[in-house]
Amino acid sequence: MKIKKNDIIIFILILFIALLFFLYEFIFKSDEGAYVIVMQYDEQIGRYSLDRDGKYPIGDKDNAYNLLVIKDGSAYMEEADCPDKLCVKQKKIHLKGETIVCLPHELVIQVETGERAEIDAVTN
């Protein structure tokens, strides 16, 4: 088994870099989120407080359909009619910076902190 010293060096180096990024996120950014913003086709189409449970459909069944659910302070995708449904299989998000992405529908749900605002109007 020929393992060179450089292999070990780069392995440790990469893990170290990963650790640095992780610490940065952890120290500076790991807050409980206050709300999620919904971006589709590069536009913000909604902002929902994580404090309030609710089901928020995006799109409709003839086009691109996603169902965002907020429950007990977390957000997740309950349904989607995209081909791979990766967004549905994502775990629930609630920390600042976490995202759920539905790529075929160019949809991003992202957790943000800030003023614990009331639900804004949804611009559709």
Added chain:
Amino acid sequence: MNIRKLVNLGMLLAAALLLGYVETLIPVYLGVPGAKLGLTNLAIILLLYMYGTKEGLAINIMRIFLCGFLFGSMYSILYSMAGGLFSYLFMVLGKKTGLFSMVGISIIGGVTHNLGQLFVAMVVVRTVGLMYYLPLLLIVGCITGLLIGVLGQTISPHLNKWKESNG
């Protein structure tokens, strides 16, 4: 190109497709679309060491399209291509420096594959927030790269013997 080499390349491509299928059986739901285990890299890296840069590139591109058509969608081809070409570039460059063994090159390949996919995902949805997943992707890429590299080094001498007897 003689016919034996053609057959060998075909068999390695088939191996890559098989590995691609196995990958679909082990889903990875990380928050970044298209994140994969990188098992197919085993066939690619073995090919790279057995034959060379051009052959590896040709088979890599072919397996990206074939795996995409067989097991994925148009989107998965996009990610696979980004990750696969990006990582192939770095594997070739890394190999040229002569500083690493197959294990090190595989680690580089695994990590850059995930990085490539992450960057494409960030561009497509225009969300820098996806960087949140960078540490996890680095770690996963590193570990799978290590495992694939060790596996590759174990297999490689046997493959070379087979190549000598076959052409």
